[in-house]
Amino acid sequence: MVKVAVVEGDGIGREVVPVARDILTAVRPDIEFFDVEVGYGRWERTGSACGEETVADLRSADAILFGAITTPPDPGYRSVLVQIRRELDLYANVRPIRGEGVDVVIVRENTEGLYSGIEWTEPDRACTVRVVSRRGSERIARYACTLAKSRRHLTVGNKANVLKSDCLFVEACTAEAARAGVPCTFCYIDALCLDLLMHPDRYDVIVTTNIFGDILSDAAAYLVGGLGMLPSANIGKRAALFEPVHGSAPDIAGKNIANPVAAIRSGAMLLDHLGDPVSAAAVEEAVDRVLSAGIRTPDLGGTAGTREFGAAVLREVGRG
Amino acid sequence: MVKVAVVEGDGIGREVVPVARDILTAVRPDIEFFDVEVGYGRWERTGSACGEETVADLRSADAILFGAITTPPDPGYRSVLVQIRRELDLYANVRPIRGEGVDVVIVRENTEGLYSGIEWTEPDRACTVRVVSRRGSERIARYACTLAKSRRHLTVGNKANVLKSDCLFVEACTAEAARAGVPCTFCYIDALCLDLLMHPDRYDVIVTTNIFGDILSDAAAYLVGGLGMLPSANIGKRAALFEPVHGSAPDIAGKNIANPVAAIRSGAMLLDHLGDPVSAAAVEEAVDRVLSAGIRTPDLGGTAGTREFGAAVLREVGRG
Ligand SMILES: CC(C)[C@H](C(=O)O)[C@@H](O)C(=O)O
Ligand SMILES: CC(C)[C@H](C(=O)O)[C@@H](O)C(=O)O
Numbered sequence: 001m002v003k004v005a006v007v008e009g010d011g012i013g014r015e016v017v018p019v020a021r022d023i024l025t026a027v028r029p030d031i032e033f034f035d036v037e038v039g040y041g042r043w044e045r046t047g048s049a050c051g052e053e054t055v056a057d058l059r060s061a062d063a064i065l066f067g068a069i070t071t072p073p074d075p076g077y078r079s080v081l082v083q084i085r086r087e088l089d090l091y092a093n094v095r096p097i098r099g100e101g102v103d104v105v106i107v108r109e110n111t112e113g114l115y116s117g118i119e120w121t122e123p124d125r126a127c128t129v130r131v132v133s134r135r136g137s138e139r140i141a142r143y144a145c146t147l148a149k150s151r152r153h154l155t156v157g158n159k160a161n162v163l164k165s166d167c168l169f170v171e172a173c174t175a176e177a178a179r180a181g182v183p184c185t186f187c188y189i190d191a192l193c194l195d196l197l198m199h200p201d202r203y204d205v206i207v208t209t210n211i212f213g214d215i216l217s218d219a220a221a222y223l224v225g226g227l228g229m230l231p232s233a234n235i236g237k238r239a240a241l242f243e244p245v246h247g248s249a250p251d252i253a254g255k256n257i258a259n260p261v262a263a264i265r266s267g268a269m270l271l272d273h274l275g276d277p278v279s280a281a282a283v284e285e286a287v288d289r290v291l292s293a294g295i296r297t298p299d300l301g302g303t304a305g306t307r308e309f310g311a312a313v314l315r316e317v318g319r320g
Numbered sequence: 321m322v323k324v325a326v327v328e329g330d331g332i333g334r335e336v337v338p339v340a341r342d343i344l345t346a347v348r349p350d351i352e353f354f355d356v357e358v359g360y361g362r363w364e365r366t367g368s369a370c371g372e373e374t375v376a377d378l379r380s381a382d383a384i385l386f387g388a389i390t391t392p393p394d395p396g397y398r399s400v401l402v403q404i405r406r407e408l409d410l411y412a413n414v415r416p417i418r419g420e421g422v423d424v425v426i427v428r429e430n431t432e433g434l435y436s437g438i439e440w441t442e443p444d445r446a447c448t449v450r451v452v453s454r455r456g457s458e459r460i461a462r463y464a465c466t467l468a469k470s471r472r473h474l475t476v477g478n479k480a481n482v483l484k485s486d487c488l489f490v491e492a493c494t495a496e497a498a499r500a501g502v503p504c505t506f507c508y509i510d511a512l513c514l515d516l517l518m519h520p521d522r523y524d525v526i527v528t529t530n531i532f533g534d535i536l537s538d539a540a541a542y543l544v545g546g547l548g549m550l551p552s553a554n555i556g557k558r559a560a561l562f563e564p565v566h567g568s569a570p571d572i573a574g575k576n577i578a579n580p581v582a583a584i585r586s587g588a589m590l591l592d593h594l595g596d597p598v599s600a601a602a603v604e605e606a607v608d609r610v611l612s613a614g615i616r617t618p619d620l621g622g623t624a625g626t627r628e629f630g631a632a633v634l635r636e637v638g639r640g
Contacts, residue, residue: 071481126485133445161391165446
């Protein structure tokens with residue numbers, strides 16, 4: 001029996017996750033789903049966005065299917081997603097960018113960097129410490145190199161010309177790539193954002209630190225139709241969480257117009273992680289066939305609703 | 321007599337700056353240029369990339385025309401450009417992005433944030449402190465609001481959902497926009513990178529912190545033909561430095577193929593700063609006419625060399 005925790009979260013998370021869940025159920029009726037409430041809605045109601053028992057619940061699952069969570073820019077409120085990534089030590093954030101002429105995987109360090117949580121406020125300034133650890137750099141470099149080894153090559157996004165903390169990151173990646181025998185090049189993150197847009201065919205696996213990966217993946221979404229398309233996996237040694245790269249998008253929530261592709265593809269990554277590449281591929285292909293048939297949500301210029309798109313994928317999965 | 325310091329720097333800086341300088345000379349024969357040697361080449365020869373006398377020389381000028389400088393990712397070598405920005409307190413990095421359907425100005429805080437220079441290495445990790453000061457935030461917010469006031473509206477790029485240091489920045493921008501009566505919205509920097517690419521018409525003036533502005537402007541270059549097109553101004557209370565956004569590009573240096581548009585447009589911004597908007601416009605228009613005539617460097621799909629493009633602009637300026 002496979003146990004999958006489901007966090008719908010806030011906003012469109014509550015619309016796209018049920019769609020993804022139905023599709024997973026169709027291909028893998030043996031999965032036992034259980035809901036975990038986390039997020040801003042819960043915080044408003046109970047004063048806590050995510051408690052310790054919640055983290056324990058998430059830990060007990062074989063995998064987590066996650067929607068999106070609203071974080072108000074309130075100095076007293078810490079991002080729950082960031083908290084979960086750290087508590088479950090989900091160190092590798094893997095973001096495949098696939099589309100017409102684009103096949104890139106961004107591997108983002110997911111537990112430190114500017115997301116260290118080491119912050120303080122003085123009377124006249126506020127500070128955040130960017131932490132690049134040797135262990136953190138080595139393990140993400142190793143993850144990226146293992147992936148690149150089965151693909152083509154590695155690019156290391158960094159800003160070592162300004163941030164001396166990135167010298168350590170570059171060093172770790174250099175060593176790991178040499179060890180793994182992976183061809184490896186380096187690119188400053190600003191230049192990389194642009195060059196990835198201009199020449200996506202030049203890139204294969206990209207590894208970078210936390211916030212650079214955050215920004216780079218959103219920019220890369222431009223190549224494949226926007227954030228509605230991008231899935232992600234947050235991988236740790238003992239836990240794994242799958243979520244669309246997009247946020248909770250309160251402005252379009254509750255209208256049945258959110259694109260569920262990112263969430264469905266995240267579900268496919270979850271299946272793959274559970275050791276079922278066949279079902280994962282079946283879901284991926286069903287999505288591709290529906291898109292090819294011209295069924296699309298409004299963000300892609302179509303007229304299908306979130307639920308209608310989901311129903312179309314469900315039908316295709318049944319056929320596949 | 322107007323005195324302009326010229327730093328060609330390294331790589332293609334040595335090719336594009338002379339072109340810009342010739343054009344400035346043509347429209348303003350009264351400018352007295354003087355060369356200042358700064359950069360990697362100097363460091364290799366003398367062991368110092370930029371001395372104190374050099375900074376004093378730069379300070380004595382009415383404006384600085386700057387090329388680009390190579391920074392090796394060597395932990396012992398600090399970026400000279402970052403050093404100059406800080407020593408001359410050039411707090412506003414202004415980057416206009418103009419082209420077909422795009423008219424945006426990115427105003428980037430230029431003296432603190434992740435570029436604080438507060439860094440240290442421990443045995444197992446390296447740290448950089450991101451510093452957001454009230455004074456730093458207020459003055460850049462004021463600069464951006466003054467600009468937005470004469471234009472349309474302001475967007476504040478931030479990551480306050482994760483970085484509590486950005487709450488101070490958001491607060492300062494909110495207060496300044498209210499005071500100036502400027503319509504102001506907020507956008508997380510990752511989402512902003514993407515949305516600016518997808519809907520450039522929704523943006524006018526964007527203000528953000530140091531490294532976010534660095535990355536955002538490179539991504540935005542995608543909208544207007546790449547980095548070869550983007551000029552910038554680094555503005556302080558008592559000094560101003562004008563430079564293309566691109567770097568020294570050692571891979572294409574010395575081949576007479578670098579696009580000098582960014583450097584020439586930086587020259588136009590310099591003229592405007594010196595209180596000569598008429599000459600600035602003359603240079604801008606000459607560049608536009610040459611581009612419209614189909615004369616382009618290879619990065620834009622053309623066959624013109626750096627010098628040939630410059631010569632064409634010189635002819636147009638003469639005609640203007
Ligand atoms: C919501 C936010 C905390 C998150 C991040 O910054 O990592 C998001 O932007 C992402 O990319 O997953
Ligand atoms: C060369 C580098 C120090 C610089 C920066 O990071 O500011 C450059 O990328 C820029 O955008 O001006």
